[in-house]
Amino acid sequence: MKSVLPLFRCSTSIEHSVKRCQISVSTGSDQVIVQFFCRHGITKTYNVRFLESEALQAVFASHLCPNVLKSPARLLGDMVMHFHASQEEVTLSMSAPKVSLRNYNEGRNDHMKMMHTEMSLHPDEFDYFQAGMDSDITFCLKELRGLLCFAESHCLPVSVHFGTPGKPVCFSVEDMVLEATVVLATLADFESRGPSQPTETPAPTTHSCADAAALPVGIHETQSNNLQVLPDVTELVESSQGSPITYPPVLMQLQCQGDSACAGMTPPSSMICSLLFEAMSSEPGDDDDDGAPRLPVLAYFSDEEDYPRSPSL
């Protein structure tokens, strides 16, 4: 990309001086030939060498996604505008009454220092709203910003297709002359299903406030007195190259699925201790609600640098 982008950026008056651009590939000499036919009889030819590489294929059926949003790029652009330029990841939550976008921060150690931003929209704001299932997906904001910038400049609507966390999210724009699809991986974040479960209804704002008061390990109480265990991020996200999926240790997977289960719980600190011991000795399959296979933890959360980022395809 770096060798091709400057060709199109270099002239400030490129729209005025270039009459036609022709791009061709010469397989014989391994070169991409970009030619600009400019005014005043000037022709600029760039021969850029390329290397053979395998393209990543995103195997993703967007039409099978339970959740679909469609809106003018402007709407999504206005949503992401509120996040700081350095915000790397955001979480998009879909539940029947609304859609919300909030910033996602790894490493829940600095709750008091971080600024939490959340924006919620009513389904009516969207051109098309389909909530097949409640879901919170976390993905890279940077790539989305890039696509939105492009879509806004062309006034194109953006479609968002997604499903469960861990499965990719697809952003697409379509026009008469072009079609662009951006498939992003999402964090396999089981616990973030907590607030959007039909059985629990804590207001998202209190969820974040509760975050602020949470213990470093991540167990906290929401207003409705449900204990939720939020993960320290250690999971690797499923990538198209098929790298192994790592699930966090047992203690992180416990969820409280209803008021009854959580009422009268022991204080969080003793809860942690008992869970920790459990994690060390338990056999797989006992406590896991969703029955997902448990693989040994490959990397522990010791370093900030080890926290993986959601890769984009």
Add this chain to the structure above:
Amino acid sequence: MPLSTQSQGDDEQYVLVANLDNARNLSNILKAIAFKDHAIFTATTNGLKVTVEDSKCLQANAFIQAEIFQEFTIKEDLVAFQINLTVLLDCLNIFGGTTTPGVSTALRMCYRGYGYPLTLFLEEGGVVTVCKINTQEPEEPIDFEFCSTNVTNKVILQSESLKEAFSELDMTSEVLQITMSPSQPYFRLSTFGNAGNAHYDYSKDSDMMELFKCTETQTNRYKMSLLKPSTKALALSCKVSVRTDNRGFLSLQYLVRNDDGQICFVEYYCCPDEEVEEN
């Protein structure tokens, strides 16, 4: 003008006196060739020529005709000295570079002769500064033996189009290749950088092409590092002539209009980059 009220007696001792109402008319053009610290000043009755050289392969000359000066008096046929161009430019801009309309720095440049410093009297808004810059023994400028009779190819272009090309040149390329030909591609600038090759073709029918006289197809390469300083002169100019001779030597001549609309010339001579054949 205060500077011209100097007593006549002072002028007697100077072999060269040059007055300019607007020092920028000199400093701007000198900036276009100031890629090295030292310059050779050669003054004749025709005017002033300032020469800067690099690696014995590149030579830049700035010509400021006597008519540009409000007064230009020379007592000998030829007056030559070498001087630190960076210091000279700093002195010419001593009142700062502000371009307030109507306000300009007046210059009186005096030289007594061999061994004496170059004296500059600069005045702006009633304030006078006197600078004396040491001069050195002038080196003989290189004679590239570039004469019009040996010129094989010549084009004159409007600077605007070349300015764009030069600003976009791939700097990772060590050489700039210039192809001039009576047939396609007529006039081509090529670079060979890390990412690939780039070619800028100017058609002979282009409305940017004011003159096109190519007799044979020639392709020559010149070190990018040598030609890079010429972009300053290109930026100031409105027209540029590109000539190559039978040896592949390059001559770039820039037509520069100063603040008062008067014409000055800057020229660059460059040796071709010899490719060492490895057989």
